[in-house]
Amino acid sequence: SVDGPKGKVAKTFAPVVKIERKDNTIVVAPADDTRFARAMYGTARSVIAGMVKGASVGYAKELEIQGVGFKAALKGKQLDLALGFSHPILHD
Numbered sequence: 899s900v901d902g903p904k905g906k907v908a909k910t911f912a913p914v915v916k917i918e919r920k921d922n923t924i925v926v927a928p929a930d931d932t933r934f935a936r937a938m939y940g941t942a943r944s945v946i947a948g949m950v951k952g953a954s955v956g957y958a959k960e961l962e963i964q965g966v967g968f969k970a971a972l973k974g975k976q977l978d979l980a981l982g983f984s985h986p987i988l989h990d
Contacts, residue, residue, distance in 0.1 A: 900946075902953030909949065915942045924950075 899908035911917060914935040918925045926943045928935035963970055963981075971978045979987040 900949045900953045902950070904953055904956040907949045907953050909945065911942050911945075912938050914938050917942065917946070 899906065914929050914932070915938050916927045916929050918927075924946055926939055926946065928939040961970075967980070967982060969980045975990060977989040979989070981987060
């Protein structure tokens, strides 16, 4: 489980992965030398990194609009997007 300022996340992993906490870091290693254990080791490491980032920083999505005629403007609490359609797209 991971606990941070943005919340708490808990997950259980397959027993083919060894997960240890050493000196305020998480160490993930495959339990044996099978192909499945090595695959789950990488997956578990990636999931744990996502859990830590989500509990500490939170979720953010950055968009980049490129091209002629595309624009975005914030009108109050609505995002007004002009993306080439015949109408504007409004998001709360």
